[in-house]
Amino acid sequence: MTTVDKTATVPSPREGDTHDGPLLEVRDLHVEFHTRDGVAKAVNGVNYSVNAGETLAVLGESGSGKSVTAQAIMGILDMPPGKIPQGEIFFRGEDMLKMSYEERRKIRGRKIAMIFQDALSSLNPVLTVGYQLGEMFRVHHGLSKKDAKAKAIELMDKVKIPAAAARVSDYPHQFSGGMRQRIMIAMALALEPDLIIADEPTTALDVTVQAQVMDLLAELQREYNMGLILITHDLGVVADVADKIAVMYAGRIVEQAPVHELYKRPAHPYTRGLLDSIPRLDQKGQELYAIKGLPPNLLRVPSGCAFNPRCPKADDICRTEIPALAPVTEQDGTELPGRGSACHFWKETIHG
Amino acid sequence: MADLGKKDEAVDATPNVTDVETVDAATEAEAVAAIEAPVERGEPILQVRNLVKHFPLTQGILFKKQIGAVKAVDGVSFDLYQGETLGIVGESGCGKSTVAKLLMNLERATAGEVFYKGQDITKLSGRALKAVRRNIQMVFQDPYTSLNPRMTVGDIIGEPFDIHPEVAPKGDRRRKVQELLDVVGLNPEYINRYPHQFSGGQRQRIGIARGLALNPEIIICDEPVSALDVSVQAQVVNLMEKLQDEFNLSYVFIAHDLSIVRHISDRVGVMYLGKMAEIGTDVQIYDHPTHPLHPGAAVGGPGPGPGSPRQPRADHPHRRRPLAGEPAVRLPLPHPLLEGAGQVLHRDAAAGDPGALPGPGHPGGARIGVPLRRGEGRGPRVLTRGT
Numbered sequence: 001m002t003t004v005d006k007t008a009t010v011p012s013p014r015e016g017d018t019h020d021g022p023l024l025e026v027r028d029l030h031v032e033f034h035t036r037d038g039v040a041k042a043v044n045g046v047n048y049s050v051n052a053g054e055t056l057a058v059l060g061e062s063g064s065g066k067s068v069t070a071q072a073i074m075g076i077l078d079m080p081p082g083k084i085p086q087g088e089i090f091f092r093g094e095d096m097l098k099m100s101y102e103e104r105r106k107i108r109g110r111k112i113a114m115i116f117q118d119a120l121s122s123l124n125p126v127l128t129v130g131y132q133l134g135e136m137f138r139v140h141h142g143l144s145k146k147d148a149k150a151k152a153i154e155l156m157d158k159v160k161i162p163a164a165a166a167r168v169s170d171y172p173h174q175f176s177g178g179m180r181q182r183i184m185i186a187m188a189l190a191l192e193p194d195l196i197i198a199d200e201p202t203t204a205l206d207v208t209v210q211a212q213v214m215d216l217l218a219e220l221q222r223e224y225n226m227g228l229i230l231i232t233h234d235l236g237v238v239a240d241v242a243d244k245i246a247v248m249y250a251g252r253i254v255e256q257a258p259v260h261e262l263y264k265r266p267a268h269p270y271t272r273g274l275l276d277s278i279p280r281l282d283q284k285g286q287e288l289y290a291i292k293g294l295p296p297n298l299l300r301v302p303s304g305c306a307f308n309p310r311c312p313k314a315d316d317i318c319r320t321e322i323p324a325l326a327p328v329t330e331q332d333g334t335e336l337p338g339r340g341s342a343c344h345f346w347k348e349t350i351h352g
Numbered sequence: 353m354a355d356l357g358k359k360d361e362a363v364d365a366t367p368n369v370t371d372v373e374t375v376d377a378a379t380e381a382e383a384v385a386a387i388e389a390p391v392e393r394g395e396p397i398l399q400v401r402n403l404v405k406h407f408p409l410t411q412g413i414l415f416k417k418q419i420g421a422v423k424a425v426d427g428v429s430f431d432l433y434q435g436e437t438l439g440i441v442g443e444s445g446c447g448k449s450t451v452a453k454l455l456m457n458l459e460r461a462t463a464g465e466v467f468y469k470g471q472d473i474t475k476l477s478g479r480a481l482k483a484v485r486r487n488i489q490m491v492f493q494d495p496y497t498s499l500n501p502r503m504t505v506g507d508i509i510g511e512p513f514d515i516h517p518e519v520a521p522k523g524d525r526r527r528k529v530q531e532l533l534d535v536v537g538l539n540p541e542y543i544n545r546y547p548h549q550f551s552g553g554q555r556q557r558i559g560i561a562r563g564l565a566l567n568p569e570i571i572i573c574d575e576p577v578s579a580l581d582v583s584v585q586a587q588v589v590n591l592m593e594k595l596q597d598e599f600n601l602s603y604v605f606i607a608h609d610l611s612i613v614r615h616i617s618d619r620v621g622v623m624y625l626g627k628m629a630e631i632g633t634d635v636q637i638y639d640h641p642t643h644p645l646h647p648g649a650a651v652g653g654p655g656p657g658p659g660s661p662r663q664p665r666a667d668h669p670h671r672r673r674p675l676a677g678e679p680a681v682r683l684p685l686p687h688p689l690l691e692g693a694g695q696v697l698h699r700d701a702a703a704g705d706p707g708a709l710p711g712p713g714h715p716g717g718a719r720i721g722v723p724l725r726r727g728e729g730r731g732p733r734v735l736t737r738g739t
Contacts, residue, residue, distance in 0.1 A: 061581040061583060206443040206444050207443070207608055207609075207610070209443075233581065233582055234582070235582070273583065274583060277586035278611060279589075279611045279612055279615030279616075283615075287590050287593065288589050288615065289586060290583070290584075290586035290587040291583040291587075292587075294551050294553065294554075294584070295583070
């Protein structure tokens with residue numbers, strides 16, 4: 001084992017952790033893609049932060065910019081055609097967008113790791129899972145092949161893959177979807193990162209397996225005291241594990257709230273619409289509430305609030321002025337910590 | 353065909369089905385006439401009995417020796433009544449989609465019967481089979497791959513008319529297609545566009561329009577909303593319910609999203625390892641599950657949200673409870689790493705789980721749901737003629 005190895009130490013009071021403040025802070029991030037048809041504005045000023053041990057769920061439909069934000073944080077955005085015209089991403093107080101390629105490379109995988117959506121296409125089909133898991137240790141820690149393999153078995157045990165020692169030389173196609181996703185989790189965990197970004201980790205899985213994978217992720221997060229950004233479009237998945245939720249629409253955060261608050265009292269018509277379109281027992285046989293229209297085309301985002309063409313509450317002001325993410329308060333003005341809504345009519349939505 | 357009930361056979365996991373009233377058609381014309389005859393609302397229109405589909409596993413190149421079989425569907429029985437929606441839920445690999453293909457006669461059943469208005473469609477051929485296929489249509493899961501990218505929307509929706517020209521004469525087709533587009537909520541002017549010019553929800557509407565083209569009586573929907581965005585799912589579900597009322601359709605609705613299935617279905621069947629583990633009304637299935645798989649499937653899926661009035665609390669018996677283990681693989685080959693279905697269910701039972709009941713020891717491998725009492729189902733009991 002070489003000098004950089006710190007796996008033996010207990011992770012929670014992390015060494016060199018002098019920075020107090022959020023683990024990760026995204027400030028006014030913009031991402032655009034230059035295409036033949038024009039400039040697609042995928043992310044238009046996103047702000048969020050994650051503390052150690054905290055889970056932030058980013059909720060949104062396809063094309064809302066949730067995955068692009070994650071890729072920008074990881075530094076794996078395709079540039080070009082992608083471009084970050086403005087914004088800052090602070091990791092432990094340092095702006096990652098100003099770092100050199102080598103500095104970022106040291107963070108990627110070691111400090112911030114990512115779990116990808118489709119486990120089958122994210123794993124290399126011609127290499128054994130043991131080799132792919134061990135790669136992390138060989139590249140970052142310079143371990144020998146033999147030691148790396150032992151580490152890989154350890155990791156597979158950690159994510160509860162049965163008979164890990166026997167399966168370490170198997171290829172990805174020999175595993176089921178749930179097991180493959182566990183391998184992805186193991187790979188992200190390998191270097192004990194401070195922050196994990198999970199991009200739709202359960203979307204491709206069966207309902208019964210979804211719950212297992214989420215529970216595993218939550219358990220490991222507690223154990224390692226990691227920050228977790230959970231990207232999903234499924235309102236159900238986030239309910240049990242997240243601490244706070246950010247709802248994205250057309251590249252903006254339209255609502256931010258602690259998880260229980262959001263489900264109880266949504267303060268944005270879009271969030272309300274999403275919650276209302278979940279079938280409920282007392283409404284069986286009736287028509288489901290459906291948000292009318294389609295998600296916007298990012299090449300032509302509607303003026304004003306991007307949600308206005310689909311919004312039941314839309315007024316003239318919504319078509320001209322972009323609402324800022326304003327803090328949400330109780331009716332009597334008491335502050336609701338952590339809540340924000342980017343709607344001109346949030347008062348009516350939450351209290352009406 | 354008097355012994356169709358086969359109630360004494362252990363393989364039948366769903367005893368709460370009526371007997372089949374078969375129609376013996378001597379000639380093809382009689383069979384077609386029976387198929388075209390209308391069915392009263394609430395009468396069984398499709399009756400499935402002990403349906404089995406095994407896919408053989410072979411070894412060798414020249415002499416393909418069969419070394420086993422994947423038991424995709426292993427004795428499934430159920431009734432579909434006219435005008436109802438039967439939901440079928442289950443994990444991937446439990447055989448739901450194979451059942452759909454068997455109902456469409458796209459796969460040949462290994463054994464068992466599918467009666468459509470008293471005619472066993474697994475034995476039909478020629479004109480009679482064509483008439484059945486006209487009346488049973490399918491909407492596929494993935495709207496991105498189930499539409500031919502090189503055909504215009506008009507060609508896609510109009511293609512069924514080429515095969516069944518009696519439904520729409522040639523000169524009338526364009527108008528018919530435009531009508532269908534209007535019915536599913538698309539602009540009739542889109543008739544010359546290609547699938548890639550539409551969003552996922554719009555594509556699924558095109559798929560539904562294609563399914564409706566021949567005025568079928570049954571539509572089999574194989575995960576019709578799984579691939580769609582949350583805000584669009586509700587739109588498509590509403591459309592399907594509207595069309596059901598408008599055209600008097602019966603649906604077989606296959607999905608793994610339990611909340612949507614519960615919303616749209618009159619009755620729900622739970623499949624596990626090629627067998628129908630439970631079947632009943634949504635209240636029976638969701639509130640009084642009797643199969644050990646079931647509590648996991650019903651509430652194993654994450655709930656809509658904590659603290660919300662719809663979310664069961666932690667002390668609630670329906671609290672999210674993940675099932676242990678992987679969905680078992682149905683290979684008869686012994687393999688140390690593949691757990692059999694029995695073990696998965698058994699583990700739950702051993703843990704003293706209140707919802708768990710003995711699974712593997714039970715004849716038929718799966719515990720049977722609360723049988724419908726006489727007259728409790730939607731349709732009246734039909735007795736076998738000439739028993």
